[in-house]
Amino acid sequence: MANMMGTKKHLLPKAQRFSAGTLTEESALALLKKHARGKFAKSSTLRSAKRFIEQRAGGDRADSDILHHVGNLTLEELVTGRRPRIGLLIVEGDLTVKGRYEDSLDPESVVIVTGSLRARDVITTGFLEVHGDLVASQSILFLDNDACCEVFGDVSAPFVYTNYHAVKVHGGVKARLVTGDAKHIRSAQKHAFIEETDPRVREVLSPKLLKVFADEVFEDEEGEEADPEAPWIDAIDAEKLAAFIRRGQPALAQPAAPRRRKK
Structure with a gap:
């Protein structure tokens, strides 16, 4: 039971994994202390990550893993709620997803990228912290109101949509169209927002x-x-x-x- 996900080839074969015993509760918490920089929403991303580590170490959430990848990472697609599920992912470097990046709230996930995150499409309902830029070649959707996102660089995509999801952008929001729920996306630079009823x-x-x-x-x-x-x-x-x-x-x-x- 301790290694439920060990029989399937993992999406990130070079990553350290809690399920494989290459990460422990102590080492995972140390990684959080080193890499979690967010202060938005009173560090709810950090709290959620700590809570998941404690649950996973205590035997709960056994179908979700803790992963740590060192170096730039390129994937065809990343969906944290798809088995084998990812509860916490820390990427030291850039994360590039050729297709869709999608994290989840049910089951809850936390993703921390110390570089930039680039994808064709981004759908985020969970906790996401990006220390560089968040870039999509097509669309970025910030959905649901129980989690949050913090980006230390710019958010860039042709289409950016928010739906009650708290987003803090330290840089600017650059898009052909930004619409949805204006009050939940905050950026250091002004950006053009158009009400979805316009x-x-x-x-x-x-x-x-x-x-x-x-x-x-x-x-x-x-x-x-x-x-x-x-x-x-x-x-x-x-x-x-x-x-x-x-x-x-x-x-x-x-x-x-x-x-x-x-x-």
Whole structure:
């Protein structure tokens, strides 16, 4: 029972693991003391990580592991809630995910990256601390209100969406569209935020995503099509948005190619 995850090839074969006995409660706590820098939300990320280590050492959460990787790490995909589950991951270096990075709240996960985190898409509902930049080539979604994220560099992506998830950005937020819940994303530099009920949001979302949202977002109370000049009546469905992003789809329409000038 102590090594439930030992029979399956691990996603991070070079990492130290609690399940393999290469990490102990004491060494994991020492790593936290060395690498956890966050002060946001009264260090709830650190508290959650400590709580998980104590639970795991005490025999609870046996289906989730503690991992420590030294050096830059590149993965095809990282989903902490997928078996073998990851309860705590510390990467000393940059973490690059070619596809989707997704952490979880149920089961709860904590991820600390001492460099930058780059992915095609980022969906974070758990605790995430990034000491460099958080970068996505398509979308970043900050979802659910029981965890938080702290980024010491910049947050950069074409599309950034927040849904009651507390986010502290020490740098700037750089995106074509930042929408969702404005008050829960704080950055040291001002960034343009557009309310999700603003018609301008509809103009830049991809046609495929608009079809997903059509029934909830663009109809009035009588079921008639809403006036395109009027504000949206309903909010974006975060669960449908996340499901769309998980399929690897871009949330935004592709920018129109610039017209060539006639000679």
